[in-house]
Amino acid sequence: MIRYELVGMDLADVRFAVSPLNELVLSLRAWRDPGRFPLHLRWLHALDEARADLDEVTLSVLTNDRLWTPDFLNPRPYSPLTRIDDELAQLAQTEPAIVRSDLRAIHGAVPLPRPLRGSAHRVLARIVDALTGYWQRCFEPHWPRMRALLEGDVTYRGRQIAQHGLAAMFADLSPTVRLVDNVVEIQLRSKLDYARPTIGGLTLVPTLWTTNASTPISPAEPPMILYAARGLATLWEPQPLQAPDALAAIVGATRAGLLVHLETPASSTELAARLGVTTTAVNQHLRALRDGGLLVSARHGRSVLYRRSDLADQLVGR
Known part of the structure; x- marks a missing residue:
């Protein structure tokens, strides 16, 4: 003892x-x-x-x-x-x-x-x-x-x-x-x-x-x-992608959910771990959202971090 x-x-x-x-x-x-x-x-x-x-x-x-x-x-x-x-x-x-x-x-x-x-x-x-x-x-x-x-x-x-x-x-x-x-x-x-x-x-x-x-x-x-x-x-249970219905109707449920998650910056690997999906699947959505002006990305050490753009902040807020 x-x-x-x-x-x-x-x-x-x-x-x-x-x-x-x-x-x-x-x-x-x-x-x-x-x-x-x-x-x-x-x-x-x-x-x-x-x-x-x-x-x-x-x-x-x-x-x-x-x-x-x-x-x-x-x-x-x-x-x-x-x-x-x-x-x-x-x-x-x-x-x-x-x-x-x-x-x-x-x-x-x-x-x-x-x-x-x-x-x-x-x-x-x-x-x-x-x-x-x-x-x-x-x-x-x-x-x-x-x-x-x-x-x-x-x-x-x-x-x-x-x-x-x-x-x-x-x-x-x-x-x-x-x-x-x-x-x-x-x-x-x-x-x-x-x-x-x-x-x-x-x-x-x-x-x-x-x-x-x-x-x-x-x-x-x-x-x-x-x-x-x-x-x-609960640590390793996949987290649900919840998002406002109106936003999901515009960009799709998965991408709307990613925008909600990206209130704070995260890498594609981190997001895949949270959601219980492959990194490849997440990257496809992240690239589409970035090309559409809803995400910005920056390299941080060995990782690329994504965060919402000002436009995305307005969309999620509304």
Whole structure:
């Protein structure tokens, strides 16, 4: 059991945050044991082609048979608005001694898996490169959808605290978490057992890749609880294309629905993931809408983002 002692029971001692890097690394659990993550099977099947271009050998050894991941790959985030570029840059600066000790913590005293052997600097660079490719190929198109669910959970927990207090919020995080007096107790399946005060705050991080609450392996790590986000069962369900009837009568139901979705910029890959259709099908409609002056496009990094034009804003508004 892990015990975090809240210092002074101050609300400022508890914060919520979202970590793209945590989600990226924890998702590797589903690679190793997809049967434990049935709600993600639709997403996993969609990755078959993309995974061929990844460093799967390195990615596969970032978890062990117990689905543990090294602490340095699950840093404590400090905001619900954390960016993956910032987290990867910070990861690349990890001390070599920490890399070695954290990898040993999950793989034991036996020789490390081959991709993790050698200089800690080279191993870390290999890990960062593998995770960057994984993000770009498999995660980035779907991240807006994932992030929206995680941020929705944070909003819900904030309302719980305001309406019912800290104890009720902790009790609702997981059956294995409870607040007793000023101590947050987390019952784990593993034999981890330590206690420490939450000096510097306790961070609560919703995730899509756990069924029970979890904590860092080492008591030296900043206090953090990862817990299952609400609404996961709906994450990969195709979203309906809803649009005003009058607009659908002008441009067709599908294109009207895309215009409604494109209130905020999105790529064709992201839209295809949201709607449960092929990217090719979405691109045909996007090109037609752009040629008709209803969309504008601009390259952003590796993706082309589409957004409504001023004319489309007027049409949708009316």
